[in-house]
Each structure stands twice: as C-alpha cells, then as structure tokens.
Amino acid sequence: MTRRGSAVDALTGGVAGAAAAGALLLHAVRPLPVPMAVTAAVVLLVVVVAAVLRTSAQLRGSHQLAADLARAANRDPLTGLLDRAGLQAALDHALARAASASEEDEDEGESLVALVLADLDGFHQVNGRYGPRAGDALLRRTADLVRGSVPDGALVARTGGDEFAVLLTGDDAARARLVADGLAAAVSPEVAVSLGLAWADAWEDASEDAEGPAEGDDGVPADPALELLRRAEVALFTAKAGGGGVALFDPGHDLAVRERALLADELRAALCESGQPDRGATAQLVVHYQQQVHAATGQIGGLEALVRWRHPRHGLVGPETFLAIVEEQGLVRRLTEHVLRTALLDARDWHAAGHPLRIAVNVSPTCLTDASFVPMVDAALRESGVAAELLVVEVTETVLMSEPQQALATARRLRGLGAQLSIDDYGTGYSSLSYLSDLPATELKLDRSFTMRVLTDAGIAAIVASTVDLAHRLGLRLVVEGVEDAETLAAVVGAGCDETQGYLHGRAEPAAEVARRLGISPALPVAPAPAPAPAQQVSQ
Incomplete structure (x- = not known):
C-alpha cells in the first residue's frame, strides 16, 4: 500500500469515528429512539464518507495530473522521447550508479556507461524543400527507427533539432559500437546520418593523457554528465567532418575541437574590437593585396584584397585556417564588411596619390542571398569616396548555379550601384553557359x-x-589566375587574356608594400574620408 493510500484510509476512518461520536453526542443531549439514532448515525456516516471519497478522488486526480505534467516536462512533444534535460538527469543517475558499483567492487558490467549521439545530415534541406510538416514526419520516423534498433533498456532521447541520443549501461555499453553500427544501418536508408560514441571511462582515462577534461575552464571539476555529452558531441563532429557514419571519441580530436572553439572565440573578439577598420600595427585581421597585371603593358591594373589573420599565438595565417570557422559561427557579414571597408579605405589612399587602381574583394556565396549585402557595399563606397566602378565584387559561380534567382537579383543591384562583378574560379563548377548571358558580369577569372x-x-x-x-x-x-612562370605567362597572353595574376608577379602583400611598389611616399598626405551620406534606396 502506498503512503498516499494509507493517509486517505486513516482520514476516512477518522471521519467515520467522528460521525459515530457525533451521533452518540446528539443522542445524549436529546434522547431518541434507538432505531432513529442508529439511522441518523448511518446517514451522517454515509454523507461524510461520500464527501471524503470525492475529496480523495480529487486529490488522486491532482496528484496524477502533477505526475503527468512532471513527466511531460522532460519529454519531447513531437516524438515522445526524453528531451535534453531528461537525458541529463538519466545520465546523472547512470553515472552515479556506475561510480557506486565501481567503489563497491561489484561486477564491472554494472559500471559501464556509453552515449551515442546521432545527427541527421541535410535535415535543413528537407525542411526547406518540403516544409516543416515533412521535417516533423521525418523526425517521428527517425525516432521510431532509433527505438526499434537499440537493446531493451536503452534510453532514447531527442536532444534538440535533428539530434538523437541513446544511453547504454551495463553489458549493452560494452558492445556500444555494435549498437551504433546497427543504429546507422537502420536510419541511413531513410536519411543520411552521423553518429558519435563516447564511454564514461573514455573521458576519465583521456584526462590523464590530454589537457583538461577533468576540470572546466574555470578550474572547477567538470560535471560528469555534461562532460560525457561533450565528448559524444566531439565524436559526432568528427563523424560529420568525415562525411557521416560512426566515429568514436578520440582525445586527439578533442584537442583539435577545443582549439577550433578557441579560434572561434578569438576570431569573434578580433572582429568586435572596434567598429572602425583597424589598419594599424595592432590589427589582427588585416588585408593583403595581390596585383593583377595588364597583359599588353605589364602595368598593374588592379589589386585583389585577400584577408589574413595576424594571430597572437600562431602568427600570420591564411584564410584556409579560419574561413570555415567564419561560416560556422555566422561571422560572414562581419568579416565581409571589415575586409570591404579596409580595402576601400586603402584604395582611397592610392587613388588620392594618383593611382586609380581597381580593387577586387572576394565575398562568400551567402552574401548574394543576404538582403543587407548591397546596402553594406553602398555604405562602404560612400564612406571611402572611391568611385563605384573601381570596386570589383568577386563571387564563385557555385552560388550562381545553386541560387540563380536571388544571385541574379543581387548582382543586378550591385551593377545598379555602379560596382563591377567578377565570376571567380570560372570553369570549376561545371558551368552552365546560359547564366552568362543573363548575368551582368564584367569579368571572368579563369581558375588556376x-x-x-x-x-x-x-x-x-x-x-x-x-x-x-x-x-x-x-x-x-578575362583574368587568368595562377601564373607562376614566364612560359605560362607567354602561353596565356598568346591566347589573348587581358590580365594575369600569380606568384610570377608577386605574392599578396600589405598595403604599405603596395604603396612602396607604386612609389607612394609614406609621408604623402591623403585626402580625408568624406562624411558618410545616408544610404539611398537601391532599386531592385
């Protein structure tokens, strides 16, 4: 019998006794015939018991509702699986039980805990192409597949978005890799999936060989449940980077992920240091320039702006080190604006000294689908005072093929400002010649x-x-990239190209070196930047 049931029975018995006592008291005050007294007592008892039972039922209903609400609070409403909070609570319990079993020298199988994280690859495309209902249906279907492919007793959760988790303990944890492989086999026919696997003992052992998982960044010991989750997420990241499938947690990958996260924080800080482009000696994100040379005259016709990171720990690093992080962290707009403004302010100085060179700026494919990009270009041109026709915006042909309508609309708006448009890396994306006739481009850059x-x-x-x-x-x-020797230069010039770019002419160099190459004295005064005018509405 439950404690709540005992309390209700005691309450009922007490009330019944009180009813009988009341009847006897009434009889003592005003004597009644025995049959009438008994009848009154019975009636009073029935009324009171009925009220008590009704109250008891209401209490039980309230307790049931509270229990249902408590369970729902840790459930994902779409799939019925545990949510992230419920998973963490289960992890806490499993790890505490494992630690207790280990301390008492019980069967080692009792102390095994493993966690599998599964993430659906390309789920956002499903939502975008077929709508959220199709996405929800896929998530429910995946939940069923996961539940049906794990051992009895395994705990399954949806931790958010398109990510699922499976908590394994005891003997099941010992064969967690087989479980993960079976899970991948069950889900992958429906949708591509990546899985990361970590064991509780894996992160404890790793702390002896690697720096730090035993403690957090603040020196406080890491929470075991959160640490196991983090390790599984590291393994999941490894799997996704490798193109899917199952990946096990590896301490070496953990250090790489930690370094990547640190780079992301440092990059964000470098971009947020100032609202104004820092072109001084203390700048971290700097712009170097590679010259584009006229095939006919051998003179510099333009310069391509290329971002570099003057990292305080790693020295000068190229964009291949951090551009992927920029994309992942949603920093594309900030970096693009920084490079664009810096390049145009440098160009302003060269133009004021009598060298009106074109300045080319590479932009991410996402810029052509960003409504704020064209106003950003307009504002940067107004700030610098550089003539719009001397700015060349370089985009890869990939975005022109994948998002043709949006890309074409943005390209036309750029041309409406007066800026030029270059198709970078031409020839690498299985080009469709049809878009060239519609696109308002001014330049093709042949890939190296x-x-x-x-x-x-x-x-x-x-x-x-x-x-x-x-x-x-x-x-x-037509600009030819990758010209590195005189023979290649002669071949492409003989083919009729307009300009060439490559190591033969020089590597990318800082703005000060460009000025020296152009014969501009460092002491030469430059015209101040005009006050930015209010941005005008750009026509569609």
Whole structure:
C-alpha cells in the first residue's frame, strides 16, 4: 500500500469515528429512539464518507495530473522521447550508479556507461524543400527507427533539432559500437546520418593523457554528465567532418575541437574590437593585396584584397585556417564588411596619390542571398569616396548555379550601384553557359587549375583559348589566375587574356608594400574620408 493510500484510509476512518461520536453526542443531549439514532448515525456516516471519497478522488486526480505534467516536462512533444534535460538527469543517475558499483567492487558490467549521439545530415534541406510538416514526419520516423534498433533498456532521447541520443549501461555499453553500427544501418536508408560514441571511462582515462577534461575552464571539476555529452558531441563532429557514419571519441580530436572553439572565440573578439577598420600595427585581421597585371603593358591594373589573420599565438595565417570557422559561427557579414571597408579605405589612399587602381574583394556565396549585402557595399563606397566602378565584387559561380534567382537579383543591384562583378574560379563548377548571358558580369577569372596545365595539355590550352574568346564576345574582361612562370605567362597572353595574376608577379602583400611598389611616399598626405551620406534606396 502506498503512503498516499494509507493517509486517505486513516482520514476516512477518522471521519467515520467522528460521525459515530457525533451521533452518540446528539443522542445524549436529546434522547431518541434507538432505531432513529442508529439511522441518523448511518446517514451522517454515509454523507461524510461520500464527501471524503470525492475529496480523495480529487486529490488522486491532482496528484496524477502533477505526475503527468512532471513527466511531460522532460519529454519531447513531437516524438515522445526524453528531451535534453531528461537525458541529463538519466545520465546523472547512470553515472552515479556506475561510480557506486565501481567503489563497491561489484561486477564491472554494472559500471559501464556509453552515449551515442546521432545527427541527421541535410535535415535543413528537407525542411526547406518540403516544409516543416515533412521535417516533423521525418523526425517521428527517425525516432521510431532509433527505438526499434537499440537493446531493451536503452534510453532514447531527442536532444534538440535533428539530434538523437541513446544511453547504454551495463553489458549493452560494452558492445556500444555494435549498437551504433546497427543504429546507422537502420536510419541511413531513410536519411543520411552521423553518429558519435563516447564511454564514461573514455573521458576519465583521456584526462590523464590530454589537457583538461577533468576540470572546466574555470578550474572547477567538470560535471560528469555534461562532460560525457561533450565528448559524444566531439565524436559526432568528427563523424560529420568525415562525411557521416560512426566515429568514436578520440582525445586527439578533442584537442583539435577545443582549439577550433578557441579560434572561434578569438576570431569573434578580433572582429568586435572596434567598429572602425583597424589598419594599424595592432590589427589582427588585416588585408593583403595581390596585383593583377595588364597583359599588353605589364602595368598593374588592379589589386585583389585577400584577408589574413595576424594571430597572437600562431602568427600570420591564411584564410584556409579560419574561413570555415567564419561560416560556422555566422561571422560572414562581419568579416565581409571589415575586409570591404579596409580595402576601400586603402584604395582611397592610392587613388588620392594618383593611382586609380581597381580593387577586387572576394565575398562568400551567402552574401548574394543576404538582403543587407548591397546596402553594406553602398555604405562602404560612400564612406571611402572611391568611385563605384573601381570596386570589383568577386563571387564563385557555385552560388550562381545553386541560387540563380536571388544571385541574379543581387548582382543586378550591385551593377545598379555602379560596382563591377567578377565570376571567380570560372570553369570549376561545371558551368552552365546560359547564366552568362543573363548575368551582368564584367569579368571572368579563369581558375588556376587550367593555368597549371596549359603548357602540358593541348585540350586545356584549347579550353583557355575558347574561354578567352567567349569572354570577349560577351564583353567581359578575362583574368587568368595562377601564373607562376614566364612560359605560362607567354602561353596565356598568346591566347589573348587581358590580365594575369600569380606568384610570377608577386605574392599578396600589405598595403604599405603596395604603396612602396607604386612609389607612394609614406609621408604623402591623403585626402580625408568624406562624411558618410545616408544610404539611398537601391532599386531592385
């Protein structure tokens, strides 16, 4: 019998006794015939007991409702699985039980705890293409597949978005890899999936070989449940980086992930240091410039702006080190604005000294689908005072193929400002010639993969020549990248290209070196930047 049931029975018995006592008291005050007294007592008892039972039922209903609400509080409403809070509570319990079993020298199987995290690859595309209802249906279907492919007693949770978790203990934890493989096999026919696997003892052992998982950043010992979750997420990240499948937690990968997270924090701080572009000696994110040389005259016709990170620990590092982090952390807009403004302010100085060179700025494909991008370009042009036609916005052809309508609309708005548009890495994206006739581009940049083989492959040489002819027929300037020796230069110039770019002419260099190359004295005064005018509405 439950404690709550005992309390109700005691209350009922007490009330019944009180009713009988009341009847006897009434009889003592005013004597009644025995049959009438007994009848009154029975009636009073029935009324009181009925009221008590009704109250008891209400209490039980309230307790049941409270219990249902408590269970629902840790349940995912879409799939009925435990949510992240419920999973963490279960992890706390499992790890505490494992620690207790270990301390009491019981069967080692009782102290095993493993966690599998599964993430659906490309789920956002499902939502975007077919709508949220289809996405919800896929999540419910995945929940059923996960439940049906794990051992009895395994705890299954949806930790958020398209991520699921499986908590294994005891003997099941010992064969967790088999469980993870079976889970991948069950889910992957429906949707691509990545899985990360970590054991509780794995993170404890790793703390002896690697720096720090035993303690948090503040020196406080790490919470075991949160630490196991984090380790499983590291393994999941490894699996996704490898293209899917199952990955086990590895301390070496953990250090790489920690370093990547630290770089993300440092990058965000470097971008947030000031609202104004820092072009001084203390700047971390700096812009270097590589020259583009006229094929006919050998003179510099333009400069391509290339971002570098003057990292306080690693020194000067190229964009390949941090651009992926920029994309992951949602810092594309900040970095683009920083590079754009810095490049245009440098160009302003060169123009004021009598060198009106074009300045080309690479932008992420996401910029062409960002409604704030064109106003950003407009504001940067107004701030610097550089003529719009001397700015070249470089975009890869990939975005032009994947998001043609949005990309075309943004390109037209850029051309409406007066800026030029360059198709970077042309030829690497299985180009469709149809978009070239509609796109308001002014320049094609032939990718270096063609340049490197132009001397040794007759087919490539024919492609280069035909690309030059195509560009000219469309009224576009043709820039060849990757020119590293005189023989290659002669070949592409002979094919008719307009400009060349590559190590033969020079590597990317700081603005001060560009000024020196142009013969500009460091002491030469430059015109101050005009006050930014209010941004005008750009036509669609």
